[in-house]
Amino acid sequence: MERWLTKVCEDCVVxxxxxxxxxxxxxxxxxxxxGRRRKLAAGESLQFEGDDNILCANVLGGVLKLSSLTPSGDxxxxxxLYPADFIGRPYADTVDHDITALTEAEVCIFARAPFExxxxxxxxxxxxxxxxxxxxxxxxxxxxxxxxRKSASARLAGLLIDIDRRMAQTGCGADLGVGQxxxxxxxxxxxxxxxxxxxxxxxxxxxxxxxxxxxxxxxRRGLRILKPAALKTIMDSE
Amino acid sequence: MERWLTKVCEDCVVxxxxxxxxxxxxxxxxxxxxGRRRKLAAGESLQFEGDDNILCANVLGGVLKLSSLTPSGDxxxxxxLYPADFIGRPYADTVDHDITALTEAEVCIFARAPFExxxxxxxxxxxxxxxxxxxxxxxxxxxxxxxxRKSASARLAGLLIDIDRRMAQTGCGADLGVGQxxxxxxxxxxxxxxxxxxxxxxxxxxxxxxxxxxxxxxxRRGLRILKPAALKTIMDSE
DNA sequence: CGCTCGATTGATCGCCGTCAAGGTACGTGG
DNA sequence: CCACGTACCTTGACGGCGATCAATCGAGCG
Numbered sequence: 001m002e003r004w005l006t007k008v009c010e011d012c013v014v015x016x017x018x019x020x021x022x023x024x025x026x027x028x029x030x031x032x033x034x035g036r037r038r039k040l041a042a043g044e045s046l047q048f049e050g051d052d053n054i055l056c057a058n059v060l061g062g063v064l065k066l067s068s069l070t071p072s073g074d075x076x077x078x079x080x081l082y083p084a085d086f087i088g089r090p091y092a093d094t095v096d097h098d099i100t101a102l103t104e105a106e107v108c109i110f111a112r113a114p115f116e117x118x119x120x121x122x123x124x125x126x127x128x129x130x131x132x133x134x135x136x137x138x139x140x141x142x143x144x145x146x147x148x149r150k151s152a153s154a155r156l157a158g159l160l161i162d163i164d165r166r167m168a169q170t171g172c173g174a175d176l177g178v179g180q181x182x183x184x185x186x187x188x189x190x191x192x193x194x195x196x197x198x199x200x201x202x203x204x205x206x207x208x209x210x211x212x213x214x215x216x217x218x219x220r221r222g223l224r225i226l227k228p229a230a231l232k233t234i235m236d237s238e
Numbered sequence: 239m240e241r242w243l244t245k246v247c248e249d250c251v252v253x254x255x256x257x258x259x260x261x262x263x264x265x266x267x268x269x270x271x272x273g274r275r276r277k278l279a280a281g282e283s284l285q286f287e288g289d290d291n292i293l294c295a296n297v298l299g300g301v302l303k304l305s306s307l308t309p310s311g312d313x314x315x316x317x318x319l320y321p322a323d324f325i326g327r328p329y330a331d332t333v334d335h336d337i338t339a340l341t342e343a344e345v346c347i348f349a350r351a352p353f354e355x356x357x358x359x360x361x362x363x364x365x366x367x368x369x370x371x372x373x374x375x376x377x378x379x380x381x382x383x384x385x386x387r388k389s390a391s392a393r394l395a396g397l398l399i400d401i402d403r404r405m406a407q408t409g410c411g412a413d414l415g416v417g418q419x420x421x422x423x424x425x426x427x428x429x430x431x432x433x434x435x436x437x438x439x440x441x442x443x444x445x446x447x448x449x450x451x452x453x454x455x456x457x458r459r460g461l462r463i464l465k466p467a468a469l470k471t472i473m474d475s476e
Numbered sequence: 477c478g479c480t481c482g483a484t485t486g487a488t489c490g491c492c493g494t495c496a497a498g499g500t501a502c503g504t505g506g
Numbered sequence: 507c508c509a510c511g512t513a514c515c516t517t518g519a520c521g522g523c524g525a526t527c528a529a530t531c532g533a534g535c536g
Contacts, residue, residue, distance in 0.1 A: 133375060140375060439492055
């Protein structure tokens with residue numbers, strides 16, 4: 001029994017990169033007892049804004065989004081979640097954002113209460129989460145700068161570069177190197193929701209990048225970055 | 239000597255609301271040995287993006303901003319700091335944003351290394367910082383939604399409401415209640431930098447709010463919110 | 477092969493940025 | 507206490523970027 005539970009973590013693809021990466025064997029065994037895996041279909045939601053906050057999780061595979069609906073009805077995505085990312089907000093009563101799978105995804109879920117107990121007993125867990133949260137805050141603030149000050153083309157370039165980097169890091173199918181085929185985890189509409197733009201503008205800007213030979217597309221979700229330097233220049237431009 | 243150092247914290251105006259609020263007497267004595275107060279003139283910067291990350295601090299009084307310059311040269315403010323707020327990013331090598339006083343301000347500074355040592359030895363300190371960072375991340379994400387999806391008038395209304403709330407909470411001069419005089423901690427230009435707008439648009443939108451009788455202004459920095467409900471409606475509108 | 481949903485493309489509109497010209501608060505010095 | 511100067515703010519005219527509305531296209535699936 002014990003061995004089986006441990007094995008859940010042993011074959012975990014993100015074990016060394018996730019929050020759990022720093023745990024010793026005893027703590028990992030305890031964690032494996034608390035966690036359970038769940039698969040999500042594309043479009044399926046893990047939780048909704050306003051829900052009771054009862055869970056935390058690690059992303060094992062796939063890409064998810066954090067989003068909110070404005071009172072006036074349209075969506076804004078405030079963050080993307082890739083494998084090894086942490087989901088949840090310990091100590092809070094309610095959930096702040098919807099969490100929805102963009103692709104098929106798998107997560108390792110912990111009930112919030114026992115997870116918080118684990119944090120209290122394992123300092124390195126709390127420390128890890130603090131460092132991750134600080135990083136995430138920084139990511140969010142950098143994105144603020146994009147939404148506040150950058151043109152549609154710069155925002156799109158920034159998103160494509162970010163996706164490329166994250167997909168490479170997490171081994172979601174992208175390899176390092178120019179011209180590699182990436183499978184975009186987002187539809188045009190979803191990209192628009194991240195960028196604070198409309199689907200039409202996203203489509204037009206993608207068209208311009210294609211015409212300029214900076215990228216190439218393959219079907220709806222295939223993407224090749226042909227001129228990374230040019231893309232970065234566009235990202236940094238106004 | 240010991241008594242004097244302790245006294246530094248004893249007369250601290252934000253003692254119960256700051257990070258240090260949860261510390262016991264022994265730990266507080268240790269903190270008071272590490273911290274030193276510093277006054278900042280309006281416009282003075284505590285640190286710049288790219289600097290070596292050598293300090294953390296608590297805000298004692300005044301209002302400060304966190305901001306970045308885009309490569310193309312214009313400013314975006316990514317956060318505002320009020321009394322009792324925490325400044326700094328433990329564990330990071332370099333500083334992510336400029337920190338500048340908007341008004342006269344006072345901070346209680348700790349060198350980063352000893353501050354991190356204190357955190358390692360005082361779990362509640364790390365725990366407090368984690369909770370604050372999670373809150374701050376949430377604030378930042380909510381602001382993302384504004385910059386991504388809201389009109390100039392909704393953004394401005396949101397900022398005014400936020401300032402009102404924070405000033406009331408931190409006792410910066412605002413009292414609760416309709417029509418109270420608030421001293422805005424920001425100039426029009428600084429408001430524009432927060433909102434991702436231009437100074438002209440901010441000025442025009444303020445004018446509209448005045449014409450509608452929602453607010454009244456008094457000199458450059460004086461503000462009264464006459465119709466809070468109307469302001470909230472505008473904030474929630476598209 | 478046809479259906480459906482998503483993506484593209486085009487035409488037009490409006491918000492907000494830009495450029496430009498006063499105007500007003502507020503500190504300074506007479 | 508008032509004149510003056512400067513920095514900040516307000517107001518106006520105009521243009522462009524991206525939203526909106528609308529039609530068509532095309533990928534992917536049954």
